[in-house]
Amino acid sequence: MSSSTGGCLCGAIRYTLNADPVMVAACHCKDCQKQTGTAYSVVMGVPADAVSFDSGTPKTYQTTGTSGMPVDRKFCGDCGSPILTDVKVIEGLLFIKGGTLDDTSSVEVGAEIWCDSKAQWATLPESLPKMPGNPPAG
Ligand SMILES: [Zn+2]
Numbered sequence: 775m776s777s778s779t780g781g782c783l784c785g786a787i788r789y790t791l792n793a794d795p796v797m798v799a800a801c802h803c804k805d806c807q808k809q810t811g812t813a814y815s816v817v818m819g820v821p822a823d824a825v826s827f828d829s830g831t832p833k834t835y836q837t838t839g840t841s842g843m844p845v846d847r848k849f850c851g852d853c854g855s856p857i858l859t860d861v862k863v864i865e866g867l868l869f870i871k872g873g874t875l876d877d878t879s880s881v882e883v884g885a886e887i888w889c890d891s892k893a894q895w896a897t898l899p900e901s902l903p904k905m906p907g908n909p910p911a912g
Pocket residue numbers: 782783784785786787850851852853854855
């Protein structure tokens with residue numbers, strides 16, 4: 775098990791992650807594009823109890839997922855950095871934005887999801903598994 779730290783652009787939000795991600799995906803969904811202002815977000819699924827906030831409290835913007843369940847997008851209220859997403863239909867996992875880690879050298883994208891709304895200027899390795907929407911459950 776590894777421990778890593780991360781935070782937002784201004785430093786008001788700081789977190790510690792005490793587990794390796796169970797999955798890392800490039801998410802091409804329209805909401806991630808809007809929230810990050812770019813082609814996709816790299817999301818790391820981690821056990822919810824492995825994330826602790828050392829400083830600051832992120833704000834929440836709630837949307838409704840395709841499941842009909844809430845999706846809580848947590849971000850820094852001062853600088854706007856997206857930090858993590860709590861997809862309520864997926865219990866026990868939080869999805870950290872990979873770019874908020876202080877050291878991103880260990881982040882390896884394992885799949886591309888929501889390819890149905892992929893930007894044509896987003897290029898990732900051809901070998902990655904590609905899914906039109908959410909990854910299959912289980
Ligand atoms: Zn901030």
